[in-house]
Structures are given as structure tokens and as C-alpha cells.
Amino acid sequence: MAADPDYSNHPRPVIRVVTTKGPVFIELYPDIAPKHVERMKQLAKDGFYVGILFHRIVPDFVAQVGDPLTKKGLNTPGVGSAGSKYPNLPLEVSPTQRNSRGALAMARKPDPNSANSQFYFVLKDAPHLDGQYTVFGRVLGDGMSVIDKVQAGDAIQAFDVVKE
16 A cells, blocks of 8 residues: 655645545645634544445545445445534635535535535536535545445545645
8 A cells, every 4th residue: 555645745634534445634724724724633533444444436526425324334324314423504605616526525405504514426427516515624645546446335434624
């Protein structure tokens, strides 16, 4: 296995998500979505995401993860609806951020201010989502080659902040 890339001099915060398919590094956008970035960093410190399963894979659209109910399995009643113990987040959008391939955005319920812990990776450009969901990061390097292999039921094995 190759060594992790060194992002210590990256201009933005970086998180590492280790999936059963491999590691993915993501730069975060605190200047665009400060509340969402702080939430991700807090959940990383809490160890919240470790053991959570990807529960929604829509080919050529999104790979979604972050529901704590998935720790009990994908067939657990209510999967896709749960979040962390923290309050929901307000929508933070920027006209410069797009739901383009490699973007990281927060999933939510119909209420635009209901994001909590579930997020998605954009697999293929989805401009119809622009302005409706908070895009708060982007996959770095060749990380999308890992995300492209993720299937429903694959787990997050580690989730940590590698660069504040």
C-alpha cells in the first residue's frame, strides 16, 4: 500500500476518509460553508463516522453516507433519516460552488436547513442540485477512483482531520 499523500501545506483543511475500498482525501471550504466544515471536523474528532455504511449509491449521481443507523445494518428501519446528536445546520450556499463530479455536499430533508451528518460525493455533474445543497468540499487527487468503487454496505473505517 502506498503512503498517504502529505497535505500538511495544503491551503485548506483536509480530512481523510478511509473506506473499505481505500482512502479518500477531501479539502474543506471553511470560507464558503463554515458551519458545515466545523460540523465535519467535530464529528471526525468524536469518531462519529467510524463504522457507518454507505447506504445510498445512485450510479452516475451520488454516493451517500453518514446515517448512524447503518451501524446496525442497511435493513435497519429508518436508514437514510438519522443524524448526529448535534442540531441541524442552516443551508450555506455559494454561487461559485457546484455539484460537479468530486464535490462533497451535505444531504438534507426537504427543509433546506435540515442538514446534519449525512453527506454525499457527486459521481457525475448534477447542476440541478446547485444552490439547494451545501457544497463544502472536494475530493483531492485520485480519490474519485476509490469513490467510484464504493457500494452500498461499504464502511467508513477511519475519518479524521489531517490538516486543520
